[in-house]
Amino acid sequence: MTALNLTSAAAKRGAGALERVISRVRERTVGQKSTLAIFDLDGTLFDNRTRTIFILREISEKFDSKAPQLAAAFENFRNLSIVDYSLDVTLRQLGVSRPAEIALIKQEWAKRFFSDNYQKYDMPIPGAKAYVERVHKAGATVIYLTGRDVGRMLVGTTEVLRLYGFPVGVEGTMTIVKKEAEQDDELFKREVSAYIDRLGEVVAIFENEPANSNILRARFPGASSFFVLTQHKPGAPALDPGIHRIKNFRAAERPRAV
Ligand SMILES: [Mg+2]
Numbered sequence: 001m002t003a004l005n006l007t008s009a010a011a012k013r014g015a016g017a018l019e020r021v022i023s024r025v026r027e028r029t030v031g032q033k034s035t036l037a038i039f040d041l042d043g044t045l046f047d048n049r050t051r052t053i054f055i056l057r058e059i060s061e062k063f064d065s066k067a068p069q070l071a072a073a074f075e076n077f078r079n080l081s082i083v084d085y086s087l088d089v090t091l092r093q094l095g096v097s098r099p100a101e102i103a104l105i106k107q108e109w110a111k112r113f114f115s116d117n118y119q120k121y122d123m124p125i126p127g128a129k130a131y132v133e134r135v136h137k138a139g140a141t142v143i144y145l146t147g148r149d150v151g152r153m154l155v156g157t158t159e160v161l162r163l164y165g166f167p168v169g170v171e172g173t174m175t176i177v178k179k180e181a182e183q184d185d186e187l188f189k190r191e192v193s194a195y196i197d198r199l200g201e202v203v204a205i206f207e208n209e210p211a212n213s214n215i216l217r218a219r220f221p222g223a224s225s226f227f228v229l230t231q232h233k234p235g236a237p238a239l240d241p242g243i244h245r246i247k248n249f250r251a252a253e254r255p256r257a258v
Pocket of ligand 1: 041042043
């Protein structure tokens with residue numbers, strides 16, 4: 001995933017902040033007040049590397065004679081960390097260099113990656129399901145805010161959330177995806193945040209893209225903001241101050257008795 005590592009002090013601060021979100025939601029729920037928690041999906045609640053590696057493996061089998069370098073790479077495949085944010089980098093690291101093979105793989109990968117059928121190959125980030133469930137049970141409305149699009153990916157998104165036991169489709173949940181696949185991610189999140197602002201009090205934001213994290217932090221300065229250290233777009237801006245960095249959601253898995 002990322003070379004970034006957290007100091008133990010930063011990890012403790014992140015874990016404490018995760019717990020405080022639950023307490024704040026509970027307090028407001030008891031007081032009959034709304035709370036909203038925004039969770040991005042790709043790279044925040046889910047690790048997409050398994051989706052990519054599954055798809056590449058499928059392509060290597062289906063098009064074996066047209067993708068011999070990819071097929072050869074799987075003879076020695078050992079480690080998921082070879083999967084980069086960029087498919088070009090991943091293929092280079094797998095030893096695929098023939099332009100015709102790269103073009104075929106990219107085309108076949110995109111057809112599958114951005115489709116309902118392959119999202120079930122994502123793996124939840126450790127502790128994510130348990131944490132989202134706690135936020136939901138405490139009384140917050142969980143908003144899945146994702147750059148996936150309605151035409152190609154809404155059904156698969158719902159399916160994988162249900163598959164892993166995340167609250168979805170029930171009271172206290174909302175899934176917001178893009179209407180158009182071509183829409184710019186940052187613009188989409190900026191526009192939707194204006195709508196969310198009218199719905200109630202945002203108490204927590206979870207993102208893995210620094211640009212989105214900064215946009216949402218600026219829009220909801222009273223919310224606790226968390227940045228999940230997975231993968232993100234190259235050339236991203238620096239993360240604004242006051243945003244907690246977390247590696248996963250495990251720190252918040254075993255709460256002390258209340
Ligand atoms: Mg993301």
